[in-house]
Amino acid sequence: MTWDSFIYFAIISVLLWGSGAALAYVSKHKRWPALLTVAGLIVFSIFIAGLWISLERPPLRTMGETRLWYSFFLPVAGLLTYLRWNYKWILSFTTILSTVFIIVNIVKPDIHNKALMPALQSPWFAPHVIIYMFSYAILGAATLVAIYYLVREKKINNKAKLMEMTDSLVYAGIACITLGMLMGAIWAKVAWGHYWSWDPKETWAAATWIGYLLYIHYRLKKSSSDKTSMILLIIAFILLQICWYGVNYLPSAQQSIHTYSS
Template structure:
């Protein structure tokens, strides 16, 4: 399996997710949307598995490879939200966002090879990155909910139900972020001899974690406002974007950070 085969898996996956989204919008039953979403996940994961086998390592090293996992987990997050809270539009939003990352990967693929630097040959490498990508997908879904709320606030009839859904998704997302950070700390101790060094990537990871904690604590206030809460989520997601890939372009990270993604 090579990167050239990606388009032959990506297009069928997006089509299956699109059918699932369209069906969810038109019919109240969840069976077929769930089935088509799962089929799309199966097709997409078969490419990830094929890349894993051909590379002889988990495809998690380059930015393009992490986008691959993000594209995979977004429909998972959308399906969880759809199944649990029944919002028909969430599958459409998660499909569109996933498709955007797929198009980016098709248009600008990274160089993929079998080489892993010694630090990445740790058993903590794969679970750390996979857990982070899943948490990013959950928090990406929350961001879609926040945007939906802010644009349609005046027309919404079930605001408290949406806020309840948002709270629960943030709890799940921050739990996985915390797990990812802990695994990363153990990995850093094994690879470099210390749990935390305030590397630019670690600093922005901490900022992202604190951003979502601000949301959680603000929501606990009796005087909290829904619109302000959703705005905090958007700001926290901006921190997440810097943590994920924005840090690669910061002057403080160039040539210094051990976490910047390499495409060679």
């Protein structure tokens, strides 16, 4: 399976996710939206598995390949949030964001080949990147909630419940970011001789991490304002975007040992 067949899998997945998200607004039971979302995820994961086999390496090296995982994990994060917190709008938000990344991959695919440089040939490679992509998706969902809050602030009835959900997403997200970062540190010791090299990607990863820590610690304050918390979340997500791909456009990326997209 190659990128040429991606569009077909993507269309089927997006249709399934979209109908699941639409059903979430009308259906009384959570079963059908959940089943449709899961069906979409299965179709999408068949493509990832096929690509993995045809590339003979984990499809995690290029930006396009990380976008692929992100598009996959967003509906996962949306589904978990939907099942746990009953917000019917979250599935449509994650579906739309996932579709954006799918479109980017269709319009502007990277050069994909089988080569995997020696530094990436490690058992740490897959868990390090996958857990990061999963955390980016969860924190993406948290950002969607923050935007939703800031846009509709006056119309939200149960703010406490929404804040509780946001906290849950951020805790899960930062737990995964921490796991990804520390796995990266252990791997870096094995691959590059040191667990922390102040590589631009590492520095921005630390900035992102601190951004979400700020949110968590600010929320623990008794007098914290919900609005400020949500703004903090959006700033942290901007840091996350710089860390993920923005850093490639910064001059410091010229020396980065984290750029692998030829």
